[in-house]
Amino acid sequence: MPVEGLKCKECGTKYQESAAYFCEHCFGPLEVSYDHSGLDAAEAKRRIQAGSHGIWRYSDFLPTSGKPGGDPLEPGLTPLVRADRLADLLGTEAEVYIKNDAANPTHSFKDRVVAVAVAKAMELGFTTIACASTGNLANAVAARAAAEGLESYVLVPADLEEQKLIASDVYGTNLVGVRGNYDAVNRLCTELVDAQPWAFVNVNLRPYYAEGSKTLAFETVEQLGWELPDRVVAPIGSGSLFTKLGRGFQEWIDLGLVEGEQPHFHGAQADGCSPVATAFAEGRDVVKPQRPDTIAKSLAIGDPADGPYAIEHARATGGNISSVSDGEIREGIKLLAEGTGIFTETAGGVTIAVLRKLAQRGEFKAGEKVVAYITGEGLKTLDATRDSFSMHEIDPSLDAFDAEFAAQEVSA
Amino acid sequence: MSVTVKIPTQLRVATGGQSEVEVEGTNVGEALDAVFAAYGDLRERITQDGTLRRFVNVYVSGEDIRFQQGLETQIKEGDEVTILPAVAGG
Numbered sequence: 001m002p003v004e005g006l007k008c009k010e011c012g013t014k015y016q017e018s019a020a021y022f023c024e025h026c027f028g029p030l031e032v033s034y035d036h037s038g039l040d041a042a043e044a045k046r047r048i049q050a051g052s053h054g055i056w057r058y059s060d061f062l063p064t065s066g067k068p069g070g071d072p073l074e075p076g077l078t079p080l081v082r083a084d085r086l087a088d089l090l091g092t093e094a095e096v097y098i099k100n101d102a103a104n105p106t107h108s109f110k111d112r113v114v115a116v117a118v119a120k121a122m123e124l125g126f127t128t129i130a131c132a133s134t135g136n137l138a139n140a141v142a143a144r145a146a147a148e149g150l151e152s153y154v155l156v157p158a159d160l161e162e163q164k165l166i167a168s169d170v171y172g173t174n175l176v177g178v179r180g181n182y183d184a185v186n187r188l189c190t191e192l193v194d195a196q197p198w199a200f201v202n203v204n205l206r207p208y209y210a211e212g213s214k215t216l217a218f219e220t221v222e223q224l225g226w227e228l229p230d231r232v233v234a235p236i237g238s239g240s241l242f243t244k245l246g247r248g249f250q251e252w253i254d255l256g257l258v259e260g261e262q263p264h265f266h267g268a269q270a271d272g273c274s275p276v277a278t279a280f281a282e283g284r285d286v287v288k289p290q291r292p293d294t295i296a297k298s299l300a301i302g303d304p305a306d307g308p309y310a311i312e313h314a315r316a317t318g319g320n321i322s323s324v325s326d327g328e329i330r331e332g333i334k335l336l337a338e339g340t341g342i343f344t345e346t347a348g349g350v351t352i353a354v355l356r357k358l359a360q361r362g363e364f365k366a367g368e369k370v371v372a373y374i375t376g377e378g379l380k381t382l383d384a385t386r387d388s389f390s391m392h393e394i395d396p397s398l399d400a401f402d403a404e405f406a407a408q409e410v411s412a
Numbered sequence: 413m414s415v416t417v418k419i420p421t422q423l424r425v426a427t428g429g430q431s432e433v434e435v436e437g438t439n440v441g442e443a444l445d446a447v448f449a450a451y452g453d454l455r456e457r458i459t460q461d462g463t464l465r466r467f468v469n470v471y472v473s474g475e476d477i478r479f480q481q482g483l484e485t486q487i488k489e490g491d492e493v494t495i496l497p498a499v500a501g502g
Contacts, residue, residue, distance in 0.1 A: 010467070022497035024422045025457060027467040029499035132501050186501035187471065191494070194421045203500040238502020286466065289478050303476070305499045308466065 003063050006030040006207055009309075017063075019124055019204040029305065030207045032063045041256035048222065053077050055112055055215040061251060062215070063208045064119040073147045075111035076215055078103040080223035080371070086339030090359040093366035097229070099220060099373050100342050106143045106167070107377035108136035108298075108345075109241065113212035114201055118144050120208040121199035127151060128198040132189035134182050134237070134298045135164030136376050141201060142173035153198065155185050161297060163380045181292060183303045206240075213241045217248025220371055221258050228253075228260040230368040233355045235347045235375055236267040236276050236321065237299040239306030245373070246313045263371075265314050266363075267321035268354035270294035270346075274323035276307045280314060281321075287311070295326045295384045296346040298376060324353035332356065333378060333385060343378030351375075413438055417447050417493045419454075426453035440470060441483035443493050458495060469498040 006015040010028025021030055044060055051057025054074035056066040067074070079100045087096040104111040114137065121129055128151040131141045138154035145152030154168050158177030169175045178185045193203045201209045220229060228249060236242050246265060252258045269277040272294025279287045287307035292300035304310070314321050324332070329346055332353035337343050344352070355372045364370055378385065394400040417433045424431060433450065437443035448455040458468050463483075470477045471494045477485045487493065 020422075022422070022467065022499050024425075026460075027457070027465050027497050027499070029467065182501070183476070184474075187469075187474070187476075187496065190496045190500045193500075200500075202502060206500060240502045289476060291479070301502060303469070303498070305467075305502055 001059050001062060001065050002035045004033045004035050007033040019121075019126070019199060021204050021206045032207050032211055034061070036251075036255055039255055044255070045226075045257060048218075055115060055212065058215050058218045061218065061248075062116055063211050064116060064123060066115060066119045071115070073105045073111065073115070073144060075104040075109075075115055077219060080220060081340060081342070083340045086336065089335060089339045090356055092359040092364045092370075094231075094359075094364035094368040094370045096355070097224075097369065097371045098336070098340055098342060099216065099371055101216065101373065101375050102342070102344060102348070102377040106136070106139040107380065108140065109213070109216065109373075109375040110136045110140035111144075112215050113137075113209045114140040114144050116212035117199070117201035117205040117209035118148065118150070121201070121205055122148065122150075124199070126197070126199035128153065128196075130154065130189070130192075130196075130198045130200045131202050132156075132182070132186045132200070133168075133202075134300060135160050135168075135380065136298055137202065138168040138173075138175070139164060139380075142168045142171035142175075145173060146171040155189055155192075157182055157185055157297075161381050161383055163382060167380065182301055183289070183292075186301075186303070210240045210244050213244035214248030214251070216241070216373065217245045218252065221249070221252060224369065226258055227369070228258055229263045229371040231264045231266060231319070231364065231370045232373065233266045233268060233351055233358065233370065234373040235299055235351050236269050236304065236307075236310050237301045237347075238304045239267075239276060239310035241373075241375070242267055243306050243309045243313055246317070262317045265317045265319035266354065266358055267310055267314055267319070268351045269321065269323040270296040270299055270329060270350050271323045271325045272296070273300045273302060275302060276304055276310050277321045277323040279307065280311050285311060294329075294346075295381075296329055296350050297381070298345065298347045299350060322354045322357055324350060324357065328353040328357075330384060330388060334388065336374070337378070342374060344374045345376035345378050345381040346384045347376050348374040348378070349384070413487055413489050413491075415443055415487050415489070415491045415493055417443055418495065420496060423454060423457060423495070426457065427451045437487060439481075439483065439487060440472060440477055440485045440493060443487060444470075444483070467498045469496050470494070471496065
């Protein structure tokens with residue numbers, strides 16, 4: 001937690017710790033900078049292993065110490081599952097791992113970023129927290145506000161999945177459905193931040209918020225027995241998770257907590273909202289905004305703030321960024337469920353569909369450790385899977401059962 | 413054409429505290445040039461080599477100009493031009 005302050009990622013201008021998020025000189029994003037001089041890697045590892053069962057065990061590398069041991073909604077240390085059956089179904093000889101981040105308090109990776117942002121917001125004296133969200137973030141902010149006794153406002157596109165609306169409102173938040181897409185919600189929040197004395201976790205608190213995603217990288221290393229994966233496959237909405245995963249690995253490489261190289265980074269987007277994949281494919285650094293039209297609503301960000309950095313990181317690590325169709329997303333959800341027993345939302349379907357595409361292209365070598373990041377829960381996007389299930393409906397009698405399953409019985 | 417250009421809080425040091433500036437112009441580029449003529453410090457913060465910096469978004473009455481004709485986007489009497497940082501969200 002040895003925070004130096006905030007620093008512009010573009011021009012390097014330094015700022016004191018505050019609720020600032022962009023550089024006054026060049027509009028670049030601000031990032032938390034640390035002074036880790038004098039850090040003993042072995043000592044840091046010991047502190048981690050003796051720490052709480054969640055993200056606060058990594059507080060040496062976060063901008064706040066949070067509430068180790070006393071956080072009723074502590075996210076993190078979600079399962080990293082070796083998925084051999086899925087690997088077989090994919091026809092790859094790589095070691096495939098699923099990082100199941102649906103196993104967080106509100107069932108998505110957003111609990112990580114919100115925990116960090118809200119801890120910092122409270123340190124800075126805010127009593128109302130808010131966000132612009134495609135759903136999962138709204139759930140996480142509303143729940144965290146309830147746990148901490150804070151006021152909250154969560155702004156979402158009004159046409160969001162019903163499950164995500166209910167799973168926000170239940171916590172007693174001010175749920176605001178904006179008639180417009182996520183980018184319109186985001187613009188409104190960027191204006192509101194000037195008008196209200198609130199901590200918008202992903203606007204004025206964004207430098208701190210984004211740091212929470214590094215914990216996914218830290219956990220991956222720890223759960224692999226202090227080793228780096230060879231490749232990661234992760235979804236790209238704003239590009240923040242993708243780039244912060246990279247920063248997490250890099251910090252630990254630089255500080256000597258793990259040895260090796262950055263993994264190859266493979267980004268995943270939906271065809272219906274693929275501004276970053278498109279820019280990558282065309283070899284551009286500038287991301288042209290799109291108007292999203294995809295079932296993967298949690299990734300439906302047409303104007304991704306960290307798009308340029310995601311492209312840079314994919315290129316720098318010899319990775320790539322791909323997109324998949326809505327049909328492939330549904331197949332991805334099914335493939336993960338049948339291959340691992342994990343039911344993911346549409347964003348996870350995007351990730352698994354890209355994982356499959358990469359496997360089919362032969363991009364994974366035998367024995368490579370490939371980690372796919374599942375960021376959310378399938379029960380939150382039932383619209384996408386509603387028509388995809390089949391059920392045997394029978395009368396409550398043995399005869400009816402036998403008649404329905406006679407064929408299978410013979411074959412068994 | 414008279415339009416209102418809205419300035420984000422962090423840039424108001426360059427406008428003497430003004431949150432809005434009334435200017436004349438037929439398109440976004442002209443309106444911004446008129447703002448820069450009045451408040452010279454803003455030019456370098458918002459533009460680089462004659463184009464908008466990559467983390468600056470500009471909207472005309474709520475519509476992102478990148479979905480229109482960029483700095484050539486026509487403006488009409490009473491439009492609001494909003495300058496916002498692009499690094500939010502996600």
